[in-house]
Amino acid sequence: MTLMEKTPPFPPTLEESVPQELFKSEVRAWAERIGVQPQHIAIRPMARKWGSCSSAGRLTFDRDLLRQPAAFRAEVVVHELLHLKYPQHGKAFAALVRSYLAKYESIT
16 A cells, blocks of 8 residues: 555544644645745545645645644655655655655654
């Protein structure tokens, strides 16, 4: 199973739920850290993925992601934002995702 497959890794918890605007703020904060500028951030129901990134810079996230733990949300957000710089998956891409998340975990 890959990260983007639509199977919740954890049961949703009320303490971890965030409103849409707070989630979008999280995305914008990560975008600044990574050095990218998404053109649009959308939240809508998605049947098979937690998020997607278009070649035009449009990020779309599944609304169920708002009810997932903060660490999982961060993983999905970083993954999608890095696609703005690196469209293809690969070893280097995975290493970058891990690198950004390790920095995040060291400050939380």
